[in-house]
Amino acid sequence: MHTPLPPIDHLLGIGLHAVALAEAHLLTHPPTTITDKSAKDPVTDVDIAIEHLIRDRLHQAIPQVAFLGEEEGGNPDAPTLWVLDPVDGTVNYHRGLPLCGISLALIHHGRAVLGIICLPMLNHRYWAADGHGAWRDGAPIAASTTTDMDQAIVAVGDYGFGDDVADHNDASFALHQHLAASARRVRMLGSAAVDLALVADGTLDASLTLSNNLWDMAAGSVIAREAGALVIDHDGSAHGPTSQMTIATTPALREPILAATRQATDGILLRT
Numbered sequence: 001m002h003t004p005l006p007p008i009d010h011l012l013g014i015g016l017h018a019v020a021l022a023e024a025h026l027l028t029h030p031p032t033t034i035t036d037k038s039a040k041d042p043v044t045d046v047d048i049a050i051e052h053l054i055r056d057r058l059h060q061a062i063p064q065v066a067f068l069g070e071e072e073g074g075n076p077d078a079p080t081l082w083v084l085d086p087v088d089g090t091v092n093y094h095r096g097l098p099l100c101g102i103s104l105a106l107i108h109h110g111r112a113v114l115g116i117i118c119l120p121m122l123n124h125r126y127w128a129a130d131g132h133g134a135w136r137d138g139a140p141i142a143a144s145t146t147t148d149m150d151q152a153i154v155a156v157g158d159y160g161f162g163d164d165v166a167d168h169n170d171a172s173f174a175l176h177q178h179l180a181a182s183a184r185r186v187r188m189l190g191s192a193a194v195d196l197a198l199v200a201d202g203t204l205d206a207s208l209t210l211s212n213n214l215w216d217m218a219a220g221s222v223i224a225r226e227a228g229a230l231v232i233d234h235d236g237s238a239h240g241p242t243s244q245m246t247i248a249t250t251p252a253l254r255e256p257i258l259a260a261t262r263q264a265t266d267g268i269l270l271r272t
Contacts, residue, residue: 050086089191105218115219134227157209174264196220200227206249
């Protein structure tokens, strides 16, 4: 029997308040330390501070909901949980590139039902919840209506890092090659939260990421979905926590996007 979800408007208000506090911290506290959690995977003192701030605020407001953060973990198996990436695009953030954001989602029985993405350096805040549409700075947003790949701007997620990324990066190279031949432009922005938010508001026509970390994708998947984009796995099935890949696209581009993905990933085991 599923545990009932508290009112979504109430949860959205709690999440927006917590993210606003974190945004203020990020904008007023530049990073002073940066360390590598693993090869090429950095974390700053601001990432840690924001995770603490949001976790504590959420627990204070609604202690019965579990929490999972990228930096310090939590309970990924809880039936209902908040999922946070405190700074998605840490390398961009540390170098002063404005393409980075705070990404907070609510997962209920395996489905992302609420998402908030704050892009502090771009002065934008996105949010969405099941059945409530997608919003940016208080105004409704919608995915693009582009119908032809030769007019499409498509983002591709970062190359992988670590000891076992050869296949992942081979697929990324191939994906760029296939998309470059058909799309108007291909971009690599360095933040899944930014990619998905920009698909939701129609700035991008599609984004493709060869992974599916929950804290990276959950919030943006809700926002893009509620804005009218398709959010799917590499095989065209609906996107969820166990998907191997995260594709968000305006509906008319579904088939050419999936065709490029199939060609690029043929015979390659994607990393989750």
